[in-house]
Amino acid sequence: xxxxxxxxxxxxxxxxxxxxxxxxxxxxxxxxxxxxxxxxxxxxxxxxxxxxxxxxxxxxxxxxxxxxxxxxxxxxxxxxxxxxxxxxxxxxxxxxxxxxxxxxxxxxxxxxxxxxxxxxxxxxxxxxxxxxxxxxxxxxxxxxxxxxxxxxxxxxxxxxxxxxxxxxxxxxxxxxxxxxxxxxxxxxxxxxxxxxxxxxxxxxxxxxxxxxxxxxxxxxxxxxxxxxxxxxxxxxxxxxxxxxxxxxxxxxxxxxxxxxxxxxxxxxxxxxxxxxxxxxxxxxxxxxxxxxxxxxxxxxxxxxxxxxxxxxxxxxxxxxxxxxxxxxxxxxxxxxxxxxxxxxxxxxxxxxxxxxxxxxxxxxxxxxxxxxxxxxxxxxxxxxxxxxxxxxxxxxxxxxxxxxxxxxxxxxxxxxxxxxxxxxxxxxxxxxxxxxxxxxxxxxxxxxxxxxxxxxxxxxxxxxxxxxxxxxxxxxxxxxxxxxxxxxxxxxxxxxxxxxxxxxxxxxxxxxxxxxxxxxxxxxxxxxxxxxxxxxxxxxxxxxxxxxxxxxxxxxxxxxx
Amino acid sequence: xxxxxxxxxxxxxxxxxxxxxxxxxxxxxxxxxxxxxxxxxxxxxxxxxxxxxxxxxxxxxxxxxxxxxxxxxxxxxxxxxxxxxxxxxxxxxxxxxxxxxxxxxxxxxxxxxxxxxxxxxxxxxxxxxxxxxxxxxxxxxxxxxxxxxxxxxxxxxxxxxxxxxxxxxxxxxxxxxxxxxxxxxxxxxxxxxxxxxxxxxxxxxxxxxxxxxxxxxxxxxxxxxxxxxxxxxxxxx
Numbered sequence: 062x063x064x065x066x067x068x069x070x071x072x073x074x075x076x077x078x079x080x081x082x083x084x085x086x087x088x089x090x091x092x093x094x095x096x097x098x099x100x101x102x103x104x105x106x107x108x109x110x111x112x113x114x115x116x117x118x119x120x121x122x123x124x125x126x127x128x129x130x131x132x133x134x135x136x137x138x139x140x141x142x143x144x145x146x147x148x149x150x151x152x153x154x155x156x157x158x159x160x161x162x163x164x165x166x167x168x169x170x171x172x173x174x175x176x177x178x179x180x181x182x183x184x185x186x187x188x189x190x191x192x193x194x195x196x197x198x199x200x201x202x203x204x205x206x207x208x209x210x211x212x213x214x215x216x217x218x219x220x221x222x223x224x225x226x227x228x229x230x231x232x233x234x235x236x237x238x239x240x241x242x243x244x245x246x247x248x249x250x251x252x253x254x255x256x257x258x259x260x261x262x263x264x265x266x267x268x269x270x271x272x273x274x275x276x277x278x279x280x281x282x283x284x285x286x287x288x289x290x291x292x293x294x295x296x297x298x299x300x301x302x303x304x305x306x307x308x309x310x311x312x313x314x315x316x317x318x319x320x321x322x323x324x325x326x327x328x329x330x331x332x333x334x335x336x337x338x339x340x341x342x343x344x345x346x347x348x349x350x351x352x353x354x355x356x357x358x359x360x361x362x363x364x365x366x367x368x369x370x371x372x373x374x375x376x377x378x379x380x381x382x383x384x385x386x387x388x389x390x391x392x393x394x395x396x397x398x399x400x401x402x403x404x405x406x407x408x409x410x411x412x413x414x415x416x417x418x419x420x421x422x423x424x425x426x427x428x429x430x431x432x433x434x435x436x437x438x439x440x441x442x443x444x445x446x447x448x449x450x451x452x453x454x455x456x457x458x459x460x461x462x463x464x465x466x467x468x469x470x471x472x473x474x475x476x477x478x479x480x481x482x483x484x485x486x487x488x489x490x491x492x493x494x495x496x497x498x499x500x501x502x503x504x505x506x507x508x509x510x511x512x513x514x515x516x517x518x519x520x521x522x523x524x525x526x527x528x529x530x531x532x533x534x535x536x537x538x539x540x541x542x543x544x545x546x547x548x549x550x551x552x553x554x555x556x557x558x559x560x561x562x563x564x565x566x567x568x569x570x571x572x573x574x575x576x577x578x579x580x581x582x583x584x585x586x587x588x589x590x591x592x593x594x595x596x597x598x599x600x601x602x603x604x605x606x607x608x609x610x611x612x613x614x615x616x617x618x619x620x621x622x
Numbered sequence: 623x624x625x626x627x628x629x630x631x632x633x634x635x636x637x638x639x640x641x642x643x644x645x646x647x648x649x650x651x652x653x654x655x656x657x658x659x660x661x662x663x664x665x666x667x668x669x670x671x672x673x674x675x676x677x678x679x680x681x682x683x684x685x686x687x688x689x690x691x692x693x694x695x696x697x698x699x700x701x702x703x704x705x706x707x708x709x710x711x712x713x714x715x716x717x718x719x720x721x722x723x724x725x726x727x728x729x730x731x732x733x734x735x736x737x738x739x740x741x742x743x744x745x746x747x748x749x750x751x752x753x754x755x756x757x758x759x760x761x762x763x764x765x766x767x768x769x770x771x772x773x774x775x776x777x778x779x780x781x782x783x784x785x786x787x788x789x790x791x792x793x794x795x796x797x798x799x800x801x802x803x804x805x806x807x808x809x810x811x812x813x814x815x816x817x818x819x820x821x822x823x824x825x826x827x828x829x830x831x832x833x834x835x836x837x838x839x840x841x842x843x844x845x846x847x848x849x850x851x852x853x854x855x856x857x858x859x
Binding site: 384385387407408409410411412413414415456457518522523524525526527530548551552553554555556557580581582616617618619620621 | 638639641661662663664665668710711712750757761762763764765766768769787790791792793794795796797798820821822
């Protein structure tokens with residue numbers, strides 16, 4: 062009996078660890094190899110504070126969480142500049158460093174002998190000693206961790222995390238401060254892992270470095286991955302299976318010396334089997350999705366209410382950019398005024414998209430400046446330019462594939478109350494009302510582009526044309542004062558081209574300044590007030606589209622006959 | 623269409639996951655024929671192409687190539703049979719040079735002389751690729767990458783070419799040139815083309831026949847010129 066309660070306690074502690082790792086790995090897409098280090102930092106902090114300084118139980122746990130949260134936030138900073146496999150390498154280095162310290166800083170950690178005699182928690186004179194005494198504490202802690210993680214995962218904040226996981230560039234283009242989100246989620250995840258660590262230390266009354274090794278980090282990643290990344294229930298199931306099942310081996314009456322290898326063998330086989338038969342995890346992120354959206358009978362307001370900002374002037378002077386030996390853009394001046402549609406046309410490779418990247422801050426020009434309503438924005442990062450109403454779409458669409466259609470638009474709405482962790486936990490009412498409004502707004506944008514029936518399906522299941530429309534709805538949701546559309550009609554059927562033209566016309570009527578890269582001459586004639594003709598990175602002609610189309614030289618190199 | 627059609631699709635049903643997209647689709651492409659598949663966004667055109675080529679499983683129905691059933695055979699096997707597919711996305715190898723990308727297209731060609739000749743033809747079609755032959759394909763602009771992916775398929779010199787929106791993101795003058803090239807391949811080498819295209823006017827200009835798709839089903843089959851002559855094909859969508 063006591064043995065089973067012990068297994069249950071272990072499962073609960075690993076559930077906490079798995080849940081906290083899932084926030085980083087599953088929801089934010091950052092493969093952190095340092096989770097065992099955070100677990101260990103929490104355990105050592107609690108152990109030292111309680112045994113050496115005599116801090117009472119819940120206080121040392123809180124302090125351990127705080128220490129680890131700060132450490133995790135600092136650890137996240139270098140990982141911000143890098144992506145993908147480099148995050149793995151950096152956190153791996155961190156894990157090795159922490160493990161090395163635990164082993165070698167003997168006067169603090171006790172080295173390989175570890176720290177014995179960690180005081181048992183005492184609640185109102187009741188001392189927790191047996192596994193059964195601990196069970197309520199671990200159960201409540203695990204439940205709380207689950208609720209916190211769930212709150213974060215299903216919030217506007219969690220939505221931004223998922224967007225970051227799907228496409229960082231597109232998230233920046235929506236005006237989200239990527240750095241802030243990454244640092245804070247690392248801190249939260251570290252803090253929760255530390256809580257598990259503190260419980261672990263008090264539960265065993267003894268810790269040594271071997272519980273916090275790289276193997277442990279990898280084991281935690283396995284729990285989350287096999288349970289289902291991005292699904293919290295999956296992590297609970299994963300922890301139960303992978304911590305619980307190997308314990309059953311004890312009943313096989315095996316010789317002591319073969320138990321450990323046998324356990325690893327079983328564990329390895331389970332891993333391989335899961336990868337082969339259920340790579341998306343036991344409970345996938347979006348289980349039960351894929352139906353057509355519920356027919357939400359919400360009111361639809363006219364577009365006038367949907368476009369919030371007025372237009373702004375966008376002026377670029379002397380923009381130049383060189384890639385290696387190629388002068389992609391050379392001395393380009395251009396202006397966009399409110400209520401105007403200006404097209405960039407020219408042969409493929411003339412530098413049109415590069416100019417968009419320079420204007421929106423996704424590339425740094427070698428020289429030249431960009432002004433938005435007179436303000437010099439040349440030094441601002443992309444997300445701050447988006448905040449000021451300079452919004453763009455991408456030629457390769459870049460919608461968030463593994464998010465629902467509705468979430469793709471919702472995440473774009475600026476300054477949502479629930480994007481702050483503080484508000485999430487301390488102003489839940491405001492977050493809730495804000496979310497209702499945001500949803501209504503997002504549905505309106507979807508209605509406008511004709512995607513309302515697809516509200517609750519994953520964006521990846523949309524056709525290419527539908528994805529383009531979704532990208533447009535998303536850009537509108539940012540509240541643009543200037544919007545730069547990179548080939549908005551490519552791949553759209555004639556009916557939708559007409560719809561798009563209508564949309565651009567309405568956007569213009571609200572005073573928005575619109576820049577356009579477009580190869581469709583009918584669209585160009587119908588919608589553009591002016592056009593710049595680019596060739597080899599330079600503006601070689603400018604004027605009304607029909608004037609440019611008539612030019613015999615431009616016809617030969619670009620427009621065709 | 624005398625004899626065995628090059629491609630014969632009967633009652634094809636396909637989709638993604640549990641979502642059915644293509645319903646009971648039947649079509650034929652004769653030898654040397656250009657057939658356009660047009661329809662609104664989300665009609666199932668791309669899904670149909672992918673399941674014909676073997677990139678998506680066909681739930682039911684059959685696909686015959688030159689009379690032989692190839693339903694659900696792998697894309698690799700289909701390429702060896704002489705079928706090429708040009709996807710809508712920029713299907714290039716970003717870390718390889720432009721010329722290496724094109725060479726990979728000719729991987730089934732053993733004669734180096736043939737390889738060189740085809741490379742020259744691709745460069746004639748897209749002169750800008752000749753200038754950038756040593757540049758990494760990933761550093762090209764979006765439109766130039768589309769040219770590379772079209773070029774790769776042209777190096778294969780297939781008997782059946784499945785093209786998904788060749789005009790996407792390309793300068794108007796290039797769209798005309800590509801359509802003329804497609805026509806040339808069919809007229810001179812007897813290749814067959816099944817073409818999905820949103821630029822309906824350009825597609826119908828070169829197509830012998832066209833199928834109009836709507837909500838996963840074939841709505842209409844008509845000869846290219848007569849559909850073009852209707853003038854109000856927009857209403858069909």
